[in-house]
Amino acid sequence: MSNLKKVVVERKFLVPFILITSLFSLWGFANDITNPLVAAFRTVMEISNAKAALVQFAFYGGYGTMAIPAALFVQRYSYKAGILLGLALYAFGALLFFPAAQYEMFGFFLVSLYVLTFGLAFLETTANPYILAMGSEETATRRLNLAQSFNPMGSLLGMFVASQFILTNLESDKRDSSGNLIFETLSAAEKAAIRTHDLAVIRDPYVILGFVVIAMFVLIALYKMPKREGTEHKIHPMISARRLFKNVRYREGVIAQLFYVGAQIMCWTFIIHYAENLGIPKSTAQNYNIVAMIIFLSSRFISTALMKYLNPKLMLTMFAIGGMVTTAGVIMIGGMTGLYLLIATSAFMSLMFPTIYGIALKGLGEDSTLGAAGLVMAIVGGALMPPLQGIIIDFGTVGPLPSVNFSFILPFICFVVIAVYGYRTMKVHLD
Numbered sequence: 001m002s003n004l005k006k007v008v009v010e011r012k013f014l015v016p017f018i019l020i021t022s023l024f025s026l027w028g029f030a031n032d033i034t035n036p037l038v039a040a041f042r043t044v045m046e047i048s049n050a051k052a053a054l055v056q057f058a059f060y061g062g063y064g065t066m067a068i069p070a071a072l073f074v075q076r077y078s079y080k081a082g083i084l085l086g087l088a089l090y091a092f093g094a095l096l097f098f099p100a101a102q103y104e105m106f107g108f109f110l111v112s113l114y115v116l117t118f119g120l121a122f123l124e125t126t127a128n129p130y131i132l133a134m135g136s137e138e139t140a141t142r143r144l145n146l147a148q149s150f151n152p153m154g155s156l157l158g159m160f161v162a163s164q165f166i167l168t169n170l171e172s173d174k175r176d177s178s179g180n181l182i183f184e185t186l187s188a189a190e191k192a193a194i195r196t197h198d199l200a201v202i203r204d205p206y207v208i209l210g211f212v213v214i215a216m217f218v219l220i221a222l223y224k225m226p227k228r229e230g231t232e233h234k235i236h237p238m239i240s241a242r243r244l245f246k247n248v249r250y251r252e253g254v255i256a257q258l259f260y261v262g263a264q265i266m267c268w269t270f271i272i273h274y275a276e277n278l279g280i281p282k283s284t285a286q287n288y289n290i291v292a293m294i295i296f297l298s299s300r301f302i303s304t305a306l307m308k309y310l311n312p313k314l315m316l317t318m319f320a321i322g323g324m325v326t327t328a329g330v331i332m333i334g335g336m337t338g339l340y341l342l343i344a345t346s347a348f349m350s351l352m353f354p355t356i357y358g359i360a361l362k363g364l365g366e367d368s369t370l371g372a373a374g375l376v377m378a379i380v381g382g383a384l385m386p387p388l389q390g391i392i393i394d395f396g397t398v399g400p401l402p403s404v405n406f407s408f409i410l411p412f413i414c415f416v417v418i419a420v421y422g423y424r425t426m427k428v429h430l431d
Contacts, residue, residue: 062117253360
């Protein structure tokens with residue numbers, strides 16, 4: 001029996017584990033094909049950094065809106081029903097990019113992303129606790145880290161598509177021999193023609209993605225997924241919510257998760273802005289994002305393996321301190337060294353989401369589904385913080401520092417919050 005507890009994924013759960021883990025890649029793709037759109041829309045729609053960052057507000061705001069309803073839906077019906085509804089909303093939101101491009105309305109694109117992430121909220125609210133439940137609680141955090149390791153694979157593909165099929169084909173990002181944007185010097189009619197072209201370039205990968213998600217919907221619908229254990233037990237949301245609110249480790253975990261997601265999205269969204277400030281074009285800057293994701297993915301697998309020997313709470317604390325060091329270097333050192341430190345930050349972010357998730361949900365029992373929804377709702381941090389960073393960047397300079405450098409004070413603060421949570425889970429919230 002003791003050997004069974006050490007198996008990360010039991011044989012009887014292997015096929016469901018593989019199917020659900022594939023969803024992690026699917027929403028990773030959506031996350032990271034979307035991040036570069038902030039810079040793309042800023043140029044082609046001729047809007048400010050703050051307004052362009054509404055892309056992230058819409059994308060991650062969908063999580064905040066739909067996480068709790070998703071949890072209640074899953075409680076009432078089943079994991080499979082939650083997954084299917086999530087895939088349907090995901091596909092619908094992606095296909096809405098077609099009329100959005102036809103009307104050439106920035107707001108329509110935001111609505112499309114908002115609906116798309118309704119689906120992602122359902123998928124994450126369902127998949128994360130399901131993975132945790134596929135075996136013993138002893139190996140739950142390792143199991144979730146393993147499943148989450150496939151999320152960056154989807155992210156890498158999303159980044160590759162953004163780099164090779166979107167950013168490199170944007171006419172609005174063409175530059176003259178001096179490195180200046182040609183788009184800014186054109187007439188209104190010439191800009192209108194380029195805008196139509198570029199919005200179609202942005203549209204096409206999302207439409208294709210919509211059909212891929214539909215295919216995944218069919219596959220999951222046809223497979224007989226195992227039913228959740230204990231579904232006969234009636235869970236009362238308000239009673240569950242009150243218990244969760246009184247659980248200090250869980251409550252602080254939600255706060256830590258909110259700040260983590262904010263830090264992740266800011267670091268990956270504004271790496272292009274940071275590189276552009278050094279004179280690097282968007283398409284080239286996106287390659288640095290891809291390197292950051294490769295580092296993130298490698299570190300996720302390494303950290304998951306290390307958890308067999310090291311306390312996940314200690315690792316969370318140390319990795320948060322590492323993130324503080326690298327973002328401090330981004331702010332104070334700048335230049336290419338600052339860019340390299342920004343890329344290196346991804347190594348320290350790698351284990352944070354699933355580790356915070358696993359620590360916060362540990363021992364919640366019947367409250368796990370609603371608790372998972374609270375942690376998914378914390379993804380709204382990715383909606384709230386990038387626009388704030390965009391406002392800082394729009395200032396131009398902050399004292400002796402370029403504003404894009406100083407703006408990374410926000411991720412630094414986020415890592416401080418995570419380090420405090422990691423420390424408290426070791427010293428205060430004892431098992």
